[in-house]
Amino acid sequence: MCPLCAVENGRIVEVMDIRGGRGMAGRLAVMGIFPGSRLRMIQNGRPGPVMVALDEKRFGIGYGMAHRIFVRPVTE
Amino acid sequence: MAEITICLGGNPNAGKTTVFNKLTGAHQKVGNWPGVTVEKKEGEYTYLGKTIRVVDLPGTYSLTSYSLDERIASDFLVKEHPDVTVVIVDASNLESNLYLAIELLELGANLVIDLNMMDVVRHKKWQLDVEKLSKTLGVPVIPTVAKKAEGLETLRQTILAARDHQPEPLKINYGLEVEEALSALTDLIKRSKDSSLYAPNRWLALKLLENNTQIKEWVRTLPKGEQIISKSEDLATALNDRLGRDVEAFVIEKRFGFISGLVRKCCRKPLGPEERISISDKIDQLVLNRWLGIPIFLVFMWFTFKLVFDLGNPLADYIDTGFSWLGGQTTALLGKNWFSSLLSEGIIGGVGSVLVFLPNILILFLMIGILEDCGYMSRAAFVMDRFMQRLGLHGKSSIPMILGFGCNIPAIMACRTLESPKDRILTILINPFMSCSARLPIYVLFAGAFFPRQSGAVIFSLYILGMVMAILTALLFNKLFFKGESSPLIMELPPYRLPTVKNIVMHMWHRASVFIKNAGTIILAGVIIIWLLASMPVGVEYASEQSWIGQIGKIFAPLFAPAGFGFWQAAVALMFGIVAKEVVVGTLGTLLAGGEEGLSEVLPQFFNGLAALSFMVMSLLYIPCIATIGVIRSETNSWKWTGLAVGWSLLVGWLSAVVLYQLGQLFA
Ligand SMILES: Nc1nc2c(ncn2[C@@H]2O[C@H](COP(=O)(O)OP(=O)(O)OP(=O)(O)O)[C@@H](O)[C@H]2O)c(=O)[nH]1
Numbered sequence: 001m002c003p004l005c006a007v008e009n010g011r012i013v014e015v016m017d018i019r020g021g022r023g024m025a026g027r028l029a030v031m032g033i034f035p036g037s038r039l040r041m042i043q044n045g046r047p048g049p050v051m052v053a054l055d056e057k058r059f060g061i062g063y064g065m066a067h068r069i070f071v072r073p074v075t076e
Numbered sequence: 077m078a079e080i081t082i083c084l085g086g087n088p089n090a091g092k093t094t095v096f097n098k099l100t101g102a103h104q105k106v107g108n109w110p111g112v113t114v115e116k117k118e119g120e121y122t123y124l125g126k127t128i129r130v131v132d133l134p135g136t137y138s139l140t141s142y143s144l145d146e147r148i149a150s151d152f153l154v155k156e157h158p159d160v161t162v163v164i165v166d167a168s169n170l171e172s173n174l175y176l177a178i179e180l181l182e183l184g185a186n187l188v189i190d191l192n193m194m195d196v197v198r199h200k201k202w203q204l205d206v207e208k209l210s211k212t213l214g215v216p217v218i219p220t221v222a223k224k225a226e227g228l229e230t231l232r233q234t235i236l237a238a239r240d241h242q243p244e245p246l247k248i249n250y251g252l253e254v255e256e257a258l259s260a261l262t263d264l265i266k267r268s269k270d271s272s273l274y275a276p277n278r279w280l281a282l283k284l285l286e287n288n289t290q291i292k293e294w295v296r297t298l299p300k301g302e303q304i305i306s307k308s309e310d311l312a313t314a315l316n317d318r319l320g321r322d323v324e325a326f327v328i329e330k331r332f333g334f335i336s337g338l339v340r341k342c343c344r345k346p347l348g349p350e351e352r353i354s355i356s357d358k359i360d361q362l363v364l365n366r367w368l369g370i371p372i373f374l375v376f377m378w379f380t381f382k383l384v385f386d387l388g389n390p391l392a393d394y395i396d397t398g399f400s401w402l403g404g405q406t407t408a409l410l411g412k413n414w415f416s417s418l419l420s421e422g423i424i425g426g427v428g429s430v431l432v433f434l435p436n437i438l439i440l441f442l443m444i445g446i447l448e449d450c451g452y453m454s455r456a457a458f459v460m461d462r463f464m465q466r467l468g469l470h471g472k473s474s475i476p477m478i479l480g481f482g483c484n485i486p487a488i489m490a491c492r493t494l495e496s497p498k499d500r501i502l503t504i505l506i507n508p509f510m511s512c513s514a515r516l517p518i519y520v521l522f523a524g525a526f527f528p529r530q531s532g533a534v535i536f537s538l539y540i541l542g543m544v545m546a547i548l549t550a551l552l553f554n555k556l557f558f559k560g561e562s563s564p565l566i567m568e569l570p571p572y573r574l575p576t577v578k579n580i581v582m583h584m585w586h587r588a589s590v591f592i593k594n595a596g597t598i599i600l601a602g603v604i605i606i607w608l609l610a611s612m613p614v615g616v617e618y619a620s621e622q623s624w625i626g627q628i629g630k631i632f633a634p635l636f637a638p639a640g641f642g643f644w645q646a647a648v649a650l651m652f653g654i655v656a657k658e659v660v661v662g663t664l665g666t667l668l669a670g671g672e673e674g675l676s677e678v679l680p681q682f683f684n685g686l687a688a689l690s691f692m693v694m695s696l697l698y699i700p701c702i703a704t705i706g707v708i709r710s711e712t713n714s715w716k717w718t719g720l721a722v723g724w725s726l727l728v729g730w731l732s733a734v735v736l737y738q739l740g741q742l743f744a
């Protein structure tokens with residue numbers, strides 16, 4: 001398990017845990033990002049925000065938040 | 077009186093406003109980024125003899141809101157109880173877009189689902205079983221391509237036919253633990269509810285467990301409100317323990333579970349490798365690049381101002397010649413009397429010298445329109461996030477800042493999408509330093525008259541100066557007035573789309589008509605007042621120091637002497653510029669030009685190059701116009717912040733102009 005901001009471009013990962021405040025988890029969840037969602041890293045702008053794909057959607061997630069989303073790699 | 081009220085809800089950027097415009101024939105702003113609409117907009121249409129009132133809402137992902145614009149949307153969706161709620165669903169992102177629809181079905185809203193963006197779905201060769209979707213959810217589902225008005229006739233029909241439906245609220249099974257808590261809470265609510273809350277009891281209970289603050293406030297108004305709330309909080313805490321996690325997140329995931337089952341039944345996507353990289357992604361790997369991101373943005377900006385000047389100016393010159401000729405003809409035809417003076421000096425000299433810059437302004441809005449339509453705006457938020465966080469701002473603050481190049485008023489309204497109040501207030505306060513299009517005529521006029529060869533560079537540097545002042549102000553204010561963290565960035569990045577010519581031309585035309593309307597109303601009124609004051613008292617030489625306006629100007633002129641323009645006409649122009657920044661040029665036109673001589677030929681008799689520069693700097697920074705001050709007041713809801721914005725900009729503007737002029741003289 002590693003934070004989202006440590007994932008390399010092109011990798012597919014599964015969200016395991018979101019260690020933020022209650023508001024943050026809710027905010028992400030209604031956008032479809034919660035434990036079990038699959039994300040693909042499009043552009044990791046560390047130490048800036050990261051861009052990930054969730055199905056057809058693309059999200060920009062600030063570094064501070066990407067730091068607290070824990071994921072594990074998915075092997076195809 | 078409208079017979080039916082409907083509202084358009086949905087996720088940001090799903091196409092709500094596009095549908096609204098197509099239904100009502102309005103021209104509300106559409107753009108390819110989330111957060112274009114930040115307030116309720118109303119319109120009307122008639123269908124089969126019935127008048128239908130339509131409310132276009134800001135976008136929201138759910139009925140729990142995290143920012144002001146989302147709050148406006150969810151408040152309306154939950155509390156206003158429209159006859160029909162049309163949910164615009166972006167069919168190319170079915171799962172996440174259906175979430176709001178499901179929440180509304182649980183509420184028992186009378187729903188019509190508009191499956192928009194079907195062109196994208198077809199292009200991707202997905203198969204969507206619309207019928208099945210509609211059957212399973214028990215509400216009408218209409219596929220549309222709003223941009224091309226496809227399917228809208230069916231939508232109109234369906235809306236009308238649906239007006240009297242009274243659907244049963246959707247019930248999702250949330251599992252034993254949650255259901256137990258729900259029924260306990262539902263009972264409690266049932267016992268104390270009065271008729272003011274039409275929402276189903278189970279739904280209210282569910283929202284309380286989800287910790288939805290808006291619903292909490294609402295329930296609090298019930299006779300035993302406090303008791304219900306405290307009970308719900310106890311239940312939620314117990315549930316958190318039993319489930320081993322937040323019940324809020326748990327419930328949301330259950331809903332998504334329901335949705336994914338639904339989508340699996342109704343939608344088939346051709347199998348493709350998951351790691352397919354789209355063209356949009358490829359562009360992003362360049363545009364969002366760590367090193368290239370900001371330079372790309374600056375190059376685009378530089379190119380914009382180059383175009384504004386190089387392309388706009390020859391056109392502006394034609395118009396200028398036209399007005400000079402008109403002014404000359406007027407005097408020749410009517411002779412020298414007060415009426416011809418009003419026409420040629422007041423109206424043609426004043427309003428004309430502003431209208432001259434229409435081509436420049438059109439090009440500026442063309443470029444902003446392209447930015448908004450292609451999908452770059454949210455990328456700008458992304459690229460700038462790290463930098464903005466350092467200033468104590470937020471990535472999304474860059475969107476109002478870019479919009480400020482057009483006009484500060486909608487830009488300040490756009491700050492509603494910022495989640496944390498601190499980010500929002502700070503972004504509002506620095507926005508007036510972003511140079512709006514009304515200030516452009518000043519630069520084009522002065523740069524053209526004094527620095528014809530470097531005018532592009534001069535104008536570009538003014539814009540940069542405005543940005544630098546905004547940044548410094550943010551740093552300072554953040555230190556002085558705010559504590560606490562910025563909220564982290566989370567923003568959807570819509571796919572790049574080719575801007576449609578029609579949309580951009582419409583947008584441009586709309587802005588142009590605002591500019592022309594201003595010229596015909598507020599600027600006209602301004603220059604007539606100035607002309608009057610310049611002709612009084614009776615018998616005085618027009619626009620001389622002895623005229624009333626000369627007397628007024630002379631009081632303030634010494635204040636500007638250290639900045640190099642200590643003559644009364646400049647003072648008057650700046651004073652009246654507070655009404656609207658275009659009036660600065662209008663005033664100079666009324667007071668200085670006249671007869672055959674154009675304003676740009678007369679200016680060098682009053683300013684030298686350095687003074688011209690410092691006058692431009694002053695005009696850029698010195699105070700927000702009255703309308704902007706009004707919006708700052710209404711959006712911050714505080715005279716304190718408004719006063720700060722005004723006082724600070726006066727200080728910064730004056731100091732910058734003086735420092736520039738004094739330093740320039742030292743080195744010249
Ligand atoms: N391909 C395609 N694009 C569409 C369609 N309908 C709207 N759009 C585009 O989608 C983008 C968003 O449209 P808007 O109408 O501004 O969306 P909105 O839902 O009002 O967005 P917010 O006000 O930001 O919540 C614009 O670029 C539209 O041109 C459609 O049917 N197909």
Ligand SMILES: [Mg+2]
Pocket residue numbers: 092093094105106112113133134135
């Ligand atoms: Mg909209």
